[in-house]
Amino acid sequence: MTAKNYYTYYDRLFSKKDYGREVDVVLRFAKEHGIKGTAILDVGCGTGSHALEFARRGYSVVGTDTDCGMIAAANEKREQSGEQEKLTFVCGDISDARTGEADIAVSLFHVVNYIQEPDALRAFFRAIHERLRGGGIFVFDCWNGVAAIADTPKEKATSIECEGERIETSMVPDIHLMEQRVVMHDAVRVLRGGAEKALFQFEYAQRLWTPWHLTGILRESGFETVRITSWAEPEKAAAHATWKIVFVCKKEIISQK
Numbered sequence: 001m002t003a004k005n006y007y008t009y010y011d012r013l014f015s016k017k018d019y020g021r022e023v024d025v026v027l028r029f030a031k032e033h034g035i036k037g038t039a040i041l042d043v044g045c046g047t048g049s050h051a052l053e054f055a056r057r058g059y060s061v062v063g064t065d066t067d068c069g070m071i072a073a074a075n076e077k078r079e080q081s082g083e084q085e086k087l088t089f090v091c092g093d094i095s096d097a098r099t100g101e102a103d104i105a106v107s108l109f110h111v112v113n114y115i116q117e118p119d120a121l122r123a124f125f126r127a128i129h130e131r132l133r134g135g136g137i138f139v140f141d142c143w144n145g146v147a148a149i150a151d152t153p154k155e156k157a158t159s160i161e162c163e164g165e166r167i168e169t170s171m172v173p174d175i176h177l178m179e180q181r182v183v184m185h186d187a188v189r190v191l192r193g194g195a196e197k198a199l200f201q202f203e204y205a206q207r208l209w210t211p212w213h214l215t216g217i218l219r220e221s222g223f224e225t226v227r228i229t230s231w232a233e234p235e236k237a238a239a240h241a242t243w244k245i246v247f248v249c250k251k252e253i254i255s256q257k
Contacts, residue, residue: 005200007069009188011047012162013169022108023053025234026139029227029248030104033137037103041131043094043124044111048074048087055083062099063089095127105132107140110244113206116181118217121209125221134253138223141231141246144238145180145208151241153182166191180208211238214247223249 038059042051045063047070054061065071071091078087090097105128115121128138153173160167167190174183183205190198215225227248228238238245 005188005198006202007073009167009190009198009200010070010073011049012160012165012167013188014049015162016160017049019049019053022141023050023057025231025246026104026106026108027057028234029139030137033135033226033248033250035103035135035137037133037136039100039102039104041099041102041105041128043105043107043128044109044114045074045089046070046109048077048089050106050108051087051089052077052081052083055081055086058086059104060086061088062097062102063087064092064094064097064099065089066091066093093127094131095123099131101133101136102131103133103136105136105138107138110142110206112140112142112209112214114204116205116207118213122217122221125218125223129222129251132251134251136251137226138249138251139246140249141244142214143206143208144240144242144245145210145213146240147243148182148208149177149180151243152177153184164192165197180210182206182208211245218247218249223251225249 040054040059040061042061042063045051045065048063051061051063051074063074068091071089074089078084078089112121115124132138152175156171158169167188170187172185174185183203185203187201189196211228218225225247229246230236230238230242231244231246234246
């Protein structure tokens with residue numbers, strides 16, 4: 001794989017993803033919890049698609065990601081968006097980023113599954129907690145480890161048409177259940193006019209965190225888990241077979257005496 005191909009085609013690979021709908025879900029949770037402020041922290045922001053949707057709705061967003069290639073793509077979108085004053089993108093670990101306090105923190109597109117060790121996950125949650133105002137909410141989606149262990153990921157092939165090109169993707173999981181981990185091997189073939197234009201591969205590891213484990217680490221990090229729902233149907237509580245879930249967590253207000 002070349003990095004150039006990966007960053008060039010990242011947004012096209014996920015062009016069918018409904019970022020607007022996902023932002024609407026987060027803002028619905030915020031309304032339910034009486035959040036009035038408009039400062040959002042987007043941790044693991046990728047190429048900035050969620051952040052841009054928040055900005056279009058009037059929110060000010062600081063997005064962070066450890067992948068500087070992603071941040072470069074996000075800044076390109078920022079310059080073309082007309083929302084420059086509402087968007088800031090920072091390359092780096094959230095623990096080191098100076099972001100100010102947020103009313104809402106999000107970490108979307110199963111970012112937490114990329115974090116492989118409990119101590120690293122604890123540090124991740126604590127860093128977000130430190131940057132969130134009292135009474136603020138933290139919303140993140142993830143793979144449900146219980147569902148993924150009971151019904152393990154399968155090989156999958158997809159094909160989409162985007163910008164005059166046909167993008168074919170094959171995904172092959174390498175499953176390590178005793179470690180609660182899956183390494184996904186993806187191969188991408190791009191065709192234009194029937195001729196091959198690009199061919200590249202990439203892989204990523206996903207830790208199959210269970211809701212019970214996540215709730216415990218969130219509690220240790222200062223968060224109260226107030227809801228765990230289906231990401232596809234956020235009005236429904238998550239069940240053991242719900243593959244993609246969303247957590248809504250709250251930072252308690254510390255009274256000053």
